[in-house]
Amino acid sequence: MLEDRRLAVLRAIVEDYVATHEPVGSKALVERHNLGVSPATIRNDMAALEDEGYIAQPHTSAGRVPTDLGYRLFVDRLSGVKPLSSPERRAIQEFLDSSVDLDDVMVRTVRLLAQITRQVALVQYPTLSRSSVRHIELIALSTTRLIMVLITDSGRVEQRTIECAAPISEIALGDIRARLLVAVSAQPFSSIPEILSTFSGQFPAEMQPLVTIIQATLLDAVTERIDERVVLGGTAHLARYGDAFPLSIQPVLEALEEQVVLLRLLGESSSNASVTVRIGHENPVEAMESTSVVTARYGSGDSTVASLGVVGPTHMDYAGNIAAVQAVAQYVGRILDEQ
Amino acid sequence: MLEDRRLAVLRAIVEDYVATHEPVGSKALVERHNLGVSPATIRNDMAALEDEGYIAQPHTSAGRVPTDLGYRLFVDRLSGVKPLSSPERRAIQEFLDSSVDLDDVMVRTVRLLAQITRQVALVQYPTLSRSSVRHIELIALSTTRLIMVLITDSGRVEQRTIECAAPISEIALGDIRARLLVAVSAQPFSSIPEILSTFSGQFPAEMQPLVTIIQATLLDAVTERIDERVVLGGTAHLARYGDAFPLSIQPVLEALEEQVVLLRLLGESSSNASVTVRIGHENPVEAMESTSVVTARYGSGDSTVASLGVVGPTHMDYAGNIAAVQAVAQYVGRILDEQ
DNA sequence: TGTTAGCACTCACGAGTGCGGAGTGCTAGT
DNA sequence: ACTAGCACTCCGCACTCGTGAGTGCTAACA
Numbered sequence: 001m002l003e004d005r006r007l008a009v010l011r012a013i014v015e016d017y018v019a020t021h022e023p024v025g026s027k028a029l030v031e032r033h034n035l036g037v038s039p040a041t042i043r044n045d046m047a048a049l050e051d052e053g054y055i056a057q058p059h060t061s062a063g064r065v066p067t068d069l070g071y072r073l074f075v076d077r078l079s080g081v082k083p084l085s086s087p088e089r090r091a092i093q094e095f096l097d098s099s100v101d102l103d104d105v106m107v108r109t110v111r112l113l114a115q116i117t118r119q120v121a122l123v124q125y126p127t128l129s130r131s132s133v134r135h136i137e138l139i140a141l142s143t144t145r146l147i148m149v150l151i152t153d154s155g156r157v158e159q160r161t162i163e164c165a166a167p168i169s170e171i172a173l174g175d176i177r178a179r180l181l182v183a184v185s186a187q188p189f190s191s192i193p194e195i196l197s198t199f200s201g202q203f204p205a206e207m208q209p210l211v212t213i214i215q216a217t218l219l220d221a222v223t224e225r226i227d228e229r230v231v232l233g234g235t236a237h238l239a240r241y242g243d244a245f246p247l248s249i250q251p252v253l254e255a256l257e258e259q260v261v262l263l264r265l266l267g268e269s270s271s272n273a274s275v276t277v278r279i280g281h282e283n284p285v286e287a288m289e290s291t292s293v294v295t296a297r298y299g300s301g302d303s304t305v306a307s308l309g310v311v312g313p314t315h316m317d318y319a320g321n322i323a324a325v326q327a328v329a330q331y332v333g334r335i336l337d338e339q
Numbered sequence: 340m341l342e343d344r345r346l347a348v349l350r351a352i353v354e355d356y357v358a359t360h361e362p363v364g365s366k367a368l369v370e371r372h373n374l375g376v377s378p379a380t381i382r383n384d385m386a387a388l389e390d391e392g393y394i395a396q397p398h399t400s401a402g403r404v405p406t407d408l409g410y411r412l413f414v415d416r417l418s419g420v421k422p423l424s425s426p427e428r429r430a431i432q433e434f435l436d437s438s439v440d441l442d443d444v445m446v447r448t449v450r451l452l453a454q455i456t457r458q459v460a461l462v463q464y465p466t467l468s469r470s471s472v473r474h475i476e477l478i479a480l481s482t483t484r485l486i487m488v489l490i491t492d493s494g495r496v497e498q499r500t501i502e503c504a505a506p507i508s509e510i511a512l513g514d515i516r517a518r519l520l521v522a523v524s525a526q527p528f529s530s531i532p533e534i535l536s537t538f539s540g541q542f543p544a545e546m547q548p549l550v551t552i553i554q555a556t557l558l559d560a561v562t563e564r565i566d567e568r569v570v571l572g573g574t575a576h577l578a579r580y581g582d583a584f585p586l587s588i589q590p591v592l593e594a595l596e597e598q599v600v601l602l603r604l605l606g607e608s609s610s611n612a613s614v615t616v617r618i619g620h621e622n623p624v625e626a627m628e629s630t631s632v633v634t635a636r637y638g639s640g641d642s643t644v645a646s647l648g649v650v651g652p653t654h655m656d657y658a659g660n661i662a663a664v665q666a667v668a669q670y671v672g673r674i675l676d677e678q
Numbered sequence: 679t680g681t682t683a684g685c686a687c688t689c690a691c692g693a694g695t696g697c698g699g700a701g702t703g704c705t706a707g708t
Numbered sequence: 709a710c711t712a713g714c715a716c717t718c719c720g721c722a723c724t725c726g727t728g729a730g731t732g733c734t735a736a737c738a
Contacts, residue, residue, distance in 0.1 A: 025730050038682055043731070061688045061730050101500055139474045141494050149496055151478055155486050159496040161440055235574060236592035253575035364701050377711050382702070400701050400717045 008035065009045045010054055011078045014066050018315050021241075023063030068280035068314060071292070075277050075318050082319040084327050088116065092328060096335045102126075102156060106231045109308065109332050114234025117324045119312035120256065122295075124266050125229040126305040126336060131156065132188040138177040138214065143167045148214065150221050153186075160217045164210060172207050176214060189222040230262035234310075241313060251287040256311070261285050265293050266307040275322050280314045290314055294321045298329035299336075308332065346416065347374065348384045349393055353405050353413045357654050360580070362402030407619035407653060410631070414616050414657050421658040423666050427455065431666060435674045441465075441495060445570045448647065448671050453573025456663045458651035459595065461634075463605050464568040465644040465675060470495065471527040472561075477516040477553065482506045487553065489560050492525075499556045503549060511546050515553060528561040569601035573649075580652060590626040595650070600624050604632050605646040614661050619653045629653055633660045637668035638675075647671065 012033045016024040026039040026046060035042065046064055049055045054070035057063075066074065084092075095112055099105040106123050113121035131152035140146045141161070146168055150158040179202065183195055196219055200211045235256065238249045255261045264284050278284075278293045288311070295309030308329055310321055351372045355363040365378040365385060374381065385403055388394045393409035396402070405413065423431075434451055438444040445462050452460035470491035479485045480500070485507055489497040518541065522534055535558055539550045574595065577588045594600045603623050617623075617632045627650070634648030647668055649660055 023730090027730075039730095040682055040684090041680080044681085047732080057731085059689070062690070063730065101498070134480065135476070135478045137474065137476055137488070137490075139490055141473065141492065145494070147490060147494050147496070149476070149488055149490065151476075151486060151488065153480065155480050155484070155500050157486070157488055157496060157498040159440070161494050233596065236589055236596060239578075239587060239589035239592055248578060250575050250578035253578055257572065257575060362701090366701075378701095379703095379711055379713090380709085383710090386703080396702085398717095398719075401719070402701065 005035070005037070006045045006049060007073075007078060008033075009042060010049055010066070010070060011074060013046075013049075013055060013064055014070065014074045014078075017066055018317055021315060023058055023065050025063035028063070066315075068282065071279045071314055071318070072282070075279065075322075080319065081326070082323045084116075084323055089327065092116075092331050096331055099335065102336075105332065105335055107233075109328060110231045110233035113308065113310060113324065113328050114237065116328075117310045117312070117321050118234075118237050118240070119310040119316065119321065120232070120234045120237055121308070121310050122262055122266055123231045123308040123332075124263070124306040125231075126299070130188065130190075130305075132186055133184045133192070134186075136177075136181055136184060136218070138173055138180070140168050140170060140173060146173065148217055148221070150218070152189075158221050160221055162213055162217050164213060166209060168210065172210060176203070176207070176211055180214070180218075184218075192222045193219060228259065228263060230259060230266065232256060232262065237312070252291060252311075255285055255287040265311065266295055266309060275326050276309075277318065277322065292316055292318075294318070294325050296325045296329040298333045344374070344376070345384050345388060346412075347372075348381060349388055349405070349409060350413060352385075352388075352394060352403055353409065356405055357656055360654060362397055362404050364402035367402070405654075407621065410618045410653055410657070411621070414618070414661075419658065420665070421662045423455075423662055428666065431455075431670050435670055438674065441675075444671065444674055446572075448667060449570045449572035452647065452649060452663065452667050453576065455667075456649045456651070456660050457573075457576050457579070458649040458655065458660065459571070459573045459576055460647070460649050461601055461605055462570045462647040462671075463602070463645040464570075465638070469527065469529075469644075471525055472523045472531070473525075475516075475520055475523060475557070477512055477519070479507050479509060479512060485512065487556055487560070489557070491528075497560050499560055501552055501556050503552060505548060507549065511549060515542070515546070515550055519553070519557070523557075531561045532558060567598065567602060569598060569605065571595060571601065576651070591630060591650075594624055594626040604650065605634055605648060614665050615648075616657065616661065631655055631657075633657070633664050635664045635668040637672045 009029065012029055012035070013024050016029065016032060026042040029035070029042055030037070030039050046055065049070070050057070050064065053067060054073060055064040056067050058065060092112060096105065096108055099108050102125075106125060110121045110123045113123065131154055133150065134153045134155075135151040137149040137151075138146055139149070144164045144167060146162050146164070148160045148162060150160075152158075180199070183199060184192060187195060196215050200208065200215055203211050235253060238252060241249075265278075265288075275294060275296045278295075280292060281289050283291070283293050290313065291311055292314045293309055293311050294316075295307050297305075297307050299305040309325055312321070348368065351368055351374070352363050355368065355371060365381040368374065368381055369376065369378050385394065388409070389396070389403065392406060393412055394403040395406050397404060431451060435444065435447055438447050441464075445464060449460045449462045452462065470493055472489065473492045473494075474490040476488040476490075477485055478488070483503045483506060485501050485503070487499045487501060489499075491497075519538070522538060523531060526534060535554050539547060539554060542550050574592060577591060580588075604617075604627075614633060614635045617634075619631060620628050622630070622632050629652065630650055631653045632648055632650050633655075634646050636644075636646050638644040648664055651660070
């Protein structure tokens with residue numbers, strides 16, 4: 001009962017603060033929410049909440065502001081997910097449906113997410129570790145350069161150019177190509193390394209240099225983590241909070257330019273929870289102590305493959321952003337299935 | 340003589356203003372530059388410069404600030420190009436040399452440019468209109484989907500997935516693939532449309548739907564302007580100017596998220612001048628009235644193929660940025676030649 | 679015991695005021 | 709043509725001070 005009201009007070013504080021970005025006082029609180037008690041009572045609750053570390057005063061005789069801990073409690077226990085309106089859902093569907101290829105899906109998704117949440121959006125490329133080889137092509141571009149093109153069953157295309165020390169024999173190349181095609185066709189990426197381990201044995205010594213480099217390149221292509229690419233969008237939203245944004249936005253912008261940082265922001269989302277929220281100092285990037293990150297995993301089929309999410313100030317609309325991230329993750333998964 | 344000094348005064352004003360971001364007065368001017376005359380004389384010159392529209396006062400009894408016109412004159416007549424230091428040049432060379440493919444070159448270039456100019460950098464993908472077809476591949480992914488992969492002589496790979504209404508016959512597809520390969524191999528992109536115009540005639544009626552859609556896709560691939568892609572980097576530098584940056588940086592960030600805008604910024608650079616500078620209102624994007632754009636064309640071989648450049652506040656270090664843009668353009672051209 | 683009313687206290691914020699100084703234009707002198 | 713001097717403007721800064729929102733505490737109340 002008492003506990004209940006305290007939580008209600010915290011919730012009200014978070015909501016008001018998110019809406020106004022100004023410290024909220026006891027009087028304003030009872031006016032805007034019908035809590036059924038007097039400001040004095042609220043003050044007692046607030047004092048208790050402050051003791052427990054959920055809220056803080058910027059200075060004496062100012063209202064209260066939620067701490068990271070306060071937001072955490074809010075997110076964990078209080079905020080109901082705010083479902084998207086059906087026009088919104090329809091818009092998402094339509095927008096993503098018109099994508100033509102994977103790159104396009106990624107770009108569209110990040111724009112969409114940035115637009116509906118009005119935050120910075122991140123989308124990670126889906127991993128292709130479960131892919132298998134549909135086709136492989138080796139083509140000479142000049143006497144010493146050739147290109148390898150790898151096509152997966154999901155329609156992804158990977159390319160590598162290879163520079164050889166010695167001139168390439170067209171015949172040898174054709175031979176390697178044919179045998180390689182037989183060896184790896186329809187094989188899942190995961191079994192390629194083993195297949196390759198015995199592959200070069202069937203060729204004569206003079207072809208070894210060429211075989212070796214091709215083999216190494218292919219190995220690199222199938223083991224490279226393509227899911228280590230993250231698309232970024234909506235950075236302009238950072239500038240929306242003039243001084244309200246804690247500190248300058250520069251360090252944040254700088255951090256967001258590093259792929260590694262983006263991966264860390266997305267990567268460490270907990271395994272199977274549908275949506276992960278990391279608040280303020282909870283997130284692993286130092287420059288972003290005063291931002292929160294809302295991420296979700298998405299996947300085609302039943303296997304989760306990558307993450308997407310949004311980044312914004314800790315005083316963000318958690319309910320709305322969680323709903324949006326969740327919905328977009330769902331739709332993207334579906335779209336990828338269709339393709 | 341008198342004219343000479345006026346120009347010297349303008350130059351000094353621009354230099355000081357760029358350095359300090361504060362209106363510069365007559366006294367400070369004679370102190371920091373050895374102009375050999377008294378502040379009063381400078382004041383007369385300044386009054387004249389103001390009449391002619393090269394400088395302006397934010398308010399009475401404040402120093403002068405260069406106008407766009409002033410910067411224009413400065414850039415056209417006064418600023419000697421500041422050559423890069425040789426360690427800088429070496430760094431550029433080394434940094435770009437380690438690129439592995441085109442995407443990598445683009446990404447590295449944009450980072451490099453952003454880093455040395457400390458501005459937002461833009462790099463446009465080189466056009467491939469002069470490419471010719473090295474290889475083309477058609478591969479079925481499922482009964483109704485296939486993928487087309489197009490490889491150019493420069494080693495670029497273009498891909499398209501095609502969705503067919505009717506199930507695809509493997510035999511028909513193989514037939515089309517073989518004939519298409521013969522028809523377009525080694526042909527320059529520019530002549531593909533003509534070749535395709537008579538291509539479908541050789542196939543029986545029942546194959547027409549498939550042939551038609553493949554043909555259309557190929558046509559799309561060779562005529563699509565791949566050079567309409569621009570990589571962006573260094574946006575964090577925008578935040579460096581706290582309030583000094585004219586207005587908020589939000590509209591600028593927003594504008595920079597639009598590919599179309601980036602293209603307009605880069606695209607309309609004058610034909611053969613080595614470096615183009617567009618100052619303030621001169622540039623075609625409304626939201627960027629108070630930014631300047633320094634661009635250069637770069638190219639592999641002797642044909643210029645695309646543009647790169649930097650965007651920053653009008654009070655930027657023109658001499659330094661021009662030198663950097665020029666140098667990077669040169670090196671990128673060279674790197675692309677090697678590849 | 680939990681809630682409320684009252685009260686004294688704190689302190690950020692905005693408006694008003696005054697002043698110094700940087701900068702200007704003008705005029706008369708060199 | 710340049711300079712020195714001078715009166716004038718007006719921004720920016722510091723200072724003050726009243727106001728009001730907000731607090732904690734205490735005592736009364738259900």
